[in-house]
Amino acid sequence: MDFYEQLKDMRKMKGFTIRELADRSGVSAAYISQLENGNRGIPSPDVLMKLSEGLNMPYTELMQIAGYLEKSPQAREEGAYRKPRINLRRFLRENDLIFDGIELTEGDKEWIERMLTVLFWKEKKRKDQSGDPSFTYEK
Incomplete structure (x- = not known):
């Protein structure tokens, strides 16, 4: 599963529409839509920071999915995206x-x-x- 599909899955898992994620993150709805459809390249770390805040997920996890950071050995063994625990x-x-x-x-x-x-x-x-x-x- 590529970055774009994972981003879409994470958004849907949180129950957000593209518009809601845009409002929460400050990233435009049009840009998020283009990302999810694979019509844009991997976003910059700054954009990923905003998206991580909008999705209420760890920044490092989104950076790993985007390929900026190497996944930990445990994450590689587990394979697929794991829902983060939220306090x-x-x-x-x-x-x-x-x-x-x-x-x-x-x-x-x-x-x-x-x-x-x-x-x-x-x-x-x-x-x-x-x-x-x-x-x-x-x-």
């Missing part, structure tokens, strides 16, 4: 969010954060008591 608390705090067309206020985001804290409180307590750092919440 949801940080994501809520650092992004302007919309839910069903309603822009969330800082108060809304704080309320969501509190609800998630309550939801996972028991699991965190159990993890802390088990002493197992690899323990994770399972439904």
